[in-house]
Amino acid sequence: MRKLPRAFYDRDTRTVAQELLGKYLVRVHRGRQRVGRIVEVEAYLGPHDRAAHSCRGLTPRTAVMFGPPGHAYVYLIYGMHHCMNIVTEPEGQAAAVLLRALEPVSGLKARTQGPGLLCKAMQIDRILNSHDLLSENFFVAAPPNTDEVLRIARRPRIGVDYAGHWARRLLRYYIRGNPYVSRP
DNA sequence: CTCCGGATTCGT
DNA sequence: CGAATCCGGAGT
Numbered sequence: 001m002r003k004l005p006r007a008f009y010d011r012d013t014r015t016v017a018q019e020l021l022g023k024y025l026v027r028v029h030r031g032r033q034r035v036g037r038i039v040e041v042e043a044y045l046g047p048h049d050r051a052a053h054s055c056r057g058l059t060p061r062t063a064v065m066f067g068p069p070g071h072a073y074v075y076l077i078y079g080m081h082h083c084m085n086i087v088t089e090p091e092g093q094a095a096a097v098l099l100r101a102l103e104p105v106s107g108l109k110a111r112t113q114g115p116g117l118l119c120k121a122m123q124i125d126r127i128l129n130s131h132d133l134l135s136e137n138f139f140v141a142a143p144p145n146t147d148e149v150l151r152i153a154r155r156p157r158i159g160v161d162y163a164g165h166w167a168r169r170l171l172r173y174y175i176r177g178n179p180y181v182s183r184p
Numbered sequence: 185c186t187c188c189g190g191a192t193t194c195g196t
Numbered sequence: 197c198g199a200a201t202c203c204g205g206a207g208t
Contacts, residue, residue: 042191044191051191052191053191053204056204056205056206059204059205060204060205061203061204061205062204075191075203075204076201076202076203076204077190077191077192077202077203078189078190078192078193078200078201078202079190079200079201079202079203080192080193080200080201080202081192081193083191083192085191098191100191114192114193115191115192116192116193117192117193157191158191158192159190159191159192160191162189162190163191
C-alpha cells in the first residue's frame with residue numbers, strides 16, 4: 001500500500017479532511033494488522049476555532065497540534081474514550097482532523113462508528129499520542145483503487161455546541177450513503 | 185491545591 | 197435523558 005507522504009498533511013485542513021475520506025488507516029499491534037477505510041472526519045481549524053482544543057493556545061496537551069503535520073493527536077475524553085486526530089498544516093499552525101468512523105477492511109470485528117469506538121476497535125490509545133503517521137505500525141495509505149469518485153456530505157460538527165457560531169460551520173465530512181458513518 | 189467540564193457511549 | 201470516569205486547564 002502507498003503510504004501518504006508528509007506533504008499530504010501539510011496543506012489546508014479542510015482539503016486534507018476531505019481527501020482523507022476513502023483512505024486506509026492501518027494499525028499493527030501485537031502482530032495483528034487492522035485496516036479501516038476512513039468514511040467520516042471533522043476539521044479543527046486552529047487557535048481561532050472555538051471548538052478546537054488549540055483555541056486555548058500552546059499547552060502540554062495541545063503541543064502536538066502545534067507540531068509538524070502527519071502526527072497523531074490522541075486524547076482521553078470523558079475519562080473513558082479516546083479520540084484520534086491527524087495533525088495538519090505547517091508546524092506552528094495548530095490544526096487537525098478528527099477521525100470519526102471507519103468502514104472495516106481487514107482485521108476488524110468491533111464497531112468502528114464514532115470516534116471512541118473507532119479507537120477501541122483499532123487499539124488506539126494515548127500511547128500513540130504524537131506518534132508519527134509515517135511509521136511502520138501506524139499510518140494512512142492510499143487504497144488500491146484510486147479512481148473511485150466519492151460523493152462528500154458537509155455537516156456541522158458533533159458535540160461542539162459550546163463553540164458558538166463555530167458549531168454551525170460545515171466542517172464534518174463524510175462519504176454520502178456509506179453505512180458506517182456514525183451519524184448520517 | 186481544588187474545581188469544572190468534556191471533539192462519547194451506553195443503558196434506562 | 198443521565199451516568200460513567202479521569203484528566204487538562206484555570207483559578208485560589
